[in-house]
Amino acid sequence: xxxxxxxxxxxxxxxxxxxxxxxxxxxxxKENIFVDLSRMAPKTPIKNEPIDLSKQKIxxxxxxxITPVKLVDRQQAEPWTPTTNLKILIRAAxxxxxxxxxxxxxxxxxxxxxxxxxxxLQLDAADDSAVDEFEKQRPSxxxxxxxxxxxxxxxRYPSQPPSTEKTTISxxxxxxxxxxxxxxxxxxxxxxxxxxxxxxxxxxxYSWHGTHSLLKTLxxxxxxxxxxxxxxxxxxxxxxxxDLIDDKFGERRRDGCPDSQxxxxxxxxxxxCPSSSANSRKDKSLRIMSQKFVTLFLVSKTKIVxxxxxxxxxxxxxxxxxxHSKFKTKVRRLYDIANVLxxxxxxxxxxxxxxxxxxxxxxxxGPVDFSSADDDLVDVSxxxxxxxxxxxxxxxxxxxxxxxxxxxxxxxxxxxxxxxRKVNSExxxxxxxKQGSGIYSLEIGSLAAVSRQKMEDNSEVVAFASQSVTPxxxxxxxxxxxxxxxxxxxxxxxxLSHQVLSVAxxxxxxxxxxxxxxxxxxxxxxxxxxxAEHQPPALAAARPLLYVPPxxxxxxxxxxxxxxxxxxxxxxxxxxxxxxxxxAEQPSMPSGQKRLSKERRPQVEEEPATKRQxxxxxxxxxxxxxxxxxxxSTDIASxxxxxxxxxxxxxxxxxxxQLSAAKAVSxxxxxxxxxxxxxGNPSRNTEIEKPSKENESTKExxxxxxxxxxxxxxxxxxxxxxxxxxxxxAVGPLPPLSVPCMxxxxxxxxxxxxxxxxxxxxPVSSAPSPLPNAGPVNFGLTxxxxxxxxxxxxxxxxxxxxxxxxxxxxxxxxxxxxxxxPVMSRSHGSVQPGSPAYGGHPASxxxxxxxxxxxxxxxxxxxxxxxxxxxxxxxGDRVLRRKERNPSRSSSSAQRRLEIPSGGGRLA
DNA sequence: ACCTCCCGCCAAGAG
DNA sequence: CTCTTGGCGGGAGGT
Numbered sequence: 001x002x003x004x005x006x007x008x009x010x011x012x013x014x015x016x017x018x019x020x021x022x023x024x025x026x027x028x029x030k031e032n033i034f035v036d037l038s039r040m041a042p043k044t045p046i047k048n049e050p051i052d053l054s055k056q057k058i059x060x061x062x063x064x065x066i067t068p069v070k071l072v073d074r075q076q077a078e079p080w081t082p083t084t085n086l087k088i089l090i091r092a093a094x095x096x097x098x099x100x101x102x103x104x105x106x107x108x109x110x111x112x113x114x115x116x117x118x119x120x121l122q123l124d125a126a127d128d129s130a131v132d133e134f135e136k137q138r139p140s141x142x143x144x145x146x147x148x149x150x151x152x153x154x155x156r157y158p159s160q161p162p163s164t165e166k167t168t169i170s171x172x173x174x175x176x177x178x179x180x181x182x183x184x185x186x187x188x189x190x191x192x193x194x195x196x197x198x199x200x201x202x203x204x205x206y207s208w209h210g211t212h213s214l215l216k217t218l219x220x221x222x223x224x225x226x227x228x229x230x231x232x233x234x235x236x237x238x239x240x241x242x243d244l245i246d247d248k249f250g251e252r253r254r255d256g257c258p259d260s261q262x263x264x265x266x267x268x269x270x271x272x273c274p275s276s277s278a279n280s281r282k283d284k285s286l287r288i289m290s291q292k293f294v295t296l297f298l299v300s301k302t303k304i305v306x307x308x309x310x311x312x313x314x315x316x317x318x319x320x321x322x323x324h325s326k327f328k329t330k331v332r333r334l335y336d337i338a339n340v341l342x343x344x345x346x347x348x349x350x351x352x353x354x355x356x357x358x359x360x361x362x363x364x365x366g367p368v369d370f371s372s373a374d375d376d377l378v379d380v381s382x383x384x385x386x387x388x389x390x391x392x393x394x395x396x397x398x399x400x401x402x403x404x405x406x407x408x409x410x411x412x413x414x415x416x417x418x419x420x421r422k423v424n425s426e427x428x429x430x431x432x433x434k435q436g437s438g439i440y441s442l443e444i445g446s447l448a449a450v451s452r453q454k455m456e457d458n459s460e461v462v463a464f465a466s467q468s469v470t471p472x473x474x475x476x477x478x479x480x481x482x483x484x485x486x487x488x489x490x491x492x493x494x495x496l497s498h499q500v501l502s503v504a505x506x507x508x509x510x511x512x513x514x515x516x517x518x519x520x521x522x523x524x525x526x527x528x529x530x531x532a533e534h535q536p537p538a539l540a541a542a543r544p545l546l547y548v549p550p551x552x553x554x555x556x557x558x559x560x561x562x563x564x565x566x567x568x569x570x571x572x573x574x575x576x577x578x579x580x581x582x583x584a585e586q587p588s589m590p591s592g593q594k595r596l597s598k599e600r601r602p603q604v605e606e607e608p609a610t611k612r613q614x615x616x617x618x619x620x621x622x623x624x625x626x627x628x629x630x631x632x633s634t635d636i637a638s639x640x641x642x643x644x645x646x647x648x649x650x651x652x653x654x655x656x657x658q659l660s661a662a663k664a665v666s667x668x669x670x671x672x673x674x675x676x677x678x679x680g681n682p683s684r685n686t687e688i689e690k691p692s693k694e695n696e697s698t699k700e701x702x703x704x705x706x707x708x709x710x711x712x713x714x715x716x717x718x719x720x721x722x723x724x725x726x727x728x729x730a731v732g733p734l735p736p737l738s739v740p741c742m743x744x745x746x747x748x749x750x751x752x753x754x755x756x757x758x759x760x761x762x763p764v765s766s767a768p769s770p771l772p773n774a775g776p777v778n779f780g781l782t783x784x785x786x787x788x789x790x791x792x793x794x795x796x797x798x799x800x801x802x803x804x805x806x807x808x809x810x811x812x813x814x815x816x817x818x819x820x821x822p823v824m825s826r827s828h829g830s831v832q833p834g835s836p837a838y839g840g841h842p843a844s845x846x847x848x849x850x851x852x853x854x855x856x857x858x859x860x861x862x863x864x865x866x867x868x869x870x871x872x873x874x875x876g877d878r879v880l881r882r883k884e885r886n887p888s889r890s891s892s893s894a895q896r897r898l899e900i901p902s903g904g905g906r907l908a
Numbered sequence: 909a910c911c912t913c914c915c916g917c918c919a920a921g922a923g
Numbered sequence: 924c925t926c927t928t929g930g931c932g933g934g935a936g937g938t
Binding site: 144183331336 | 912
């Protein structure tokens with residue numbers, strides 16, 4: 001400990017690092033330089049004020065949690081003991097601290113120099129033991145990772161900036177402030193741009209959009225992916241591999257995959273697409289690659305994409321000759337992209353276990369239900385990069401015609417005409433474009449229409465769930481969409497998982513009991529790995545998956561709860577809630593939602609196996625299960641609101657709409673009385689871990705009671721279960737998100753039960769448990785150290801006061817419900833109504849208290865994801881990316897070329 | 909030994 | 924031409 005102190009001191013007073021210390025000359029080129037830090041140290045005011053990043057660091061599992069406070073301590077050179085750290089953490093958790101930090105952050109547009117500085121210091125301090133100071137001094141490779149850098153970058157901007165404001169990003173400025181060369185910023189920005197989180201406005205200038213249109217973008221990418229037959233390609237590649245495996249085993253399992261398709265799969269590469277010329281530089285751009293990569297996840301049933309598969313597909317597309325070096329390069333790029341996506345909490349790293357060994361892969365943990373995003377006549381084309389659109393356009397058109405022609409006697413001209421007509425004639429089509437949206441859009445719409453046509457199936461679902469275009473047999477199959485459950489917490493995935501999926505469908509209902517999954521195809525689910533403890537492998541597959549509700553769902557859940565709170569609609573709350581939601585509530589919701597989203601990720605990570613699968617069936621009607629509270633149900637479910645729904649322009653609107661609908665339904669829904677006792681089992685798993693918290697939460701592990709609400713068509717077919725265990729007050733006063741809920745695929749569609757936010761607060765401490773976070777989403781609080789507490793468990797509902805908070809915050813009110821300010825999350829622990837950061841979730845607050853301090857490493861990890869998009873000020877919480885790298889970089893050498901105007905100050 | 913992926917050279921593009 | 928972008932792959936840190 002003392003050592004640590006020394007280190008800190010050393011760092012501060014220490015002369016710049018040898019290597020880096022050198023002045024600009026070389027330093028300039030190196031990104032992270034401690035030297036600067038030392039130099040800067042004096043300048044940075046920060047020490048007293050922890051930076052967001054610092055907060056993040058705190059939570060990072062790997063590092064001892066060092067709160068911003070540390071900085072102060074460091075200055076003092078106090079011995080850094082674990083105890084001290086703990087105290088610090090606690091302190092940090094305190095609202096005051098956070099507020100302060102937040103303010104600082106907000107006020108300071110500043111460079112992160114400070115941050116960097118503090119961060120480095122913190123890191124150093126924390127880590128070091130007596131070890132060499134050098135080690136500490138030197139920013140570890142991880143600390144310089146793109147993912148970490150991306151987090152820092154994201155921390156600078158609000159995830160959901162008010163539509164009115166235009167946030168411009170100056171690459172130079174960012175590079176300087178983050179202390180990296182501009183080149184690195186390009187990588188980040190390119191990926192962000194691929195998701196429309198930013199857009200380029202001019203040289204060196206980008207505009208920050210935040211996540212407002214993320215769902216739309218994802219939806220569009222998914223559509224494109226379908227059009228592009230990405231899924232087929234993947235299936236093809238997978239099949240190949242499987243075949244290889246089979247050969248090895250001499251076993252054969254041809255079950256579910258129609259081989260016939262395979263041949264076609266590869267075609268898509270570039271039929272006639274007018275796409276951009278093959279190998280222009282742009283075609284290889286990171287942006288496009290990123291979009292494609294994301295698309296692969298979106299169309300993947302398993303939501304897991306191995307890097308080599310992605311690389312293969314990309315190479316095939318590019319028509320490049322697949323030489324090894326290209327493959328390698330592709331993979332490198334994919335890592336870059338993946339790091340950014342990971343920092344966005346859209347994906348997480350997993351490993352697919354194959355007979356040959358583990359393969360690096362990533363699993364999609366972002367939103368999977370984009371239905372809410374669509375409906376309106378959103379301009380589909382918007383979110384997609386022009387280049388990609390161009391590239392795809394031709395293909396889409398081609399595919400549409402082909403399809404039409406194939407299934408009819410139309411010739412291409414006729415097909416085109418038909419397509420056009422189809423589009424026009426289906427005003428209701430979700431894909432319908434606004435007028436003037438452009439040919440591209442229309443084509444997509446038409447294609448969709450065509451696809452739908454073909455799919456005679458129930459069409460409640462429309463969407464493009466990954467199967468739409470794919471081979472009818474399998475694709476249409478409801479089961480098909482299911483993701484492989486195989487991924488284990490450990491990140492293992494059964495290679496065969498995808499096959500399993502098909503089986504699953506039929507048996508889904510029985511799944512829980514059956515281990516059938518395994519049986520099929522003889523596939524063994526490796527997934528069990530992590531949780532084997534908790535669950536038998538077989539079960540792993542069968543058990544309900546933990547589903548992270550897409551934003552919309554979150555909103556919905558939240559809306560339900562909140563609806564009442566706003567009070568207007570107290571009794572009829574629902575109705576009021578519905579309408580209100582759109583208007584007043586929305587603001588609050590966003591925050592809540594965001595939190596959820598953030599939290600959910602963490603959970604997801606921990607419980608990889610559980611989540612997923614809902615999506616394919618997305619379109620199905622939603623069923624909402626509401627907590628049984630007598631009053632609540634009524635409150636929440638006021639039917640009247642339905643009309644209101646569309647008030648909001650955004651997707652959020654949809655959400656609202658859904659909410660209202662859901663609410664309406666919910667009122668009735670209770671009748672269904674779907675009780676998920678069954679779910680109890682799944683939940684139990686999670687619960688097991690929970691114990692620690694239970695005491696506080698008051699909740700019992702007992703199987704939660706859920707109200708099953710049949711959803712109206714609008715809701716994607718998800719059934720949502722709200723835990724009945726929640727506190728009585730629940731609905732009305734409850735802050736948003738507090739409601740635990742389970743989202744289930746609609747019966748017809750989804751055989752798979754999706755479990756979301758287990759009622760019980762996860763025992764954070766229990767970290768080791770495989771499903772640590774299975775429960776409710778963790779919000780920013782996690783950062784505080786009690787990750788899970790934040791979970792939206794039934795217990796969460798407890799605090800009534802919080803309810804008021806949501807609406808109050810002006811910032812939150814922004815159109816986007818999603819808007820989560822990091823601050824808020826943090827504050828949860830000690831939420832103060834008055835504070836800007838009002839956490840909103842009472843629950844979280846409570847829990848924090850419960851287990852504020854000790855956070856298991858695992859938990860921590862999970863939490864890190866929360867970080868994305870923290871608002872500038874609030875940021876502190878974020879946890880660093882999986883490996884946690886703390887940017888110790890001093891801003892010193894921005895870029896070789898980069899002038900360091902401001903930097904001069906620092907360096908000086 | 910393999911996985912990751914940082915770093916920065918240097919060329920394509922933009923102005 | 925200068926400067927911005929960003930493809931690319933060597934090679935080193937991590938595991």
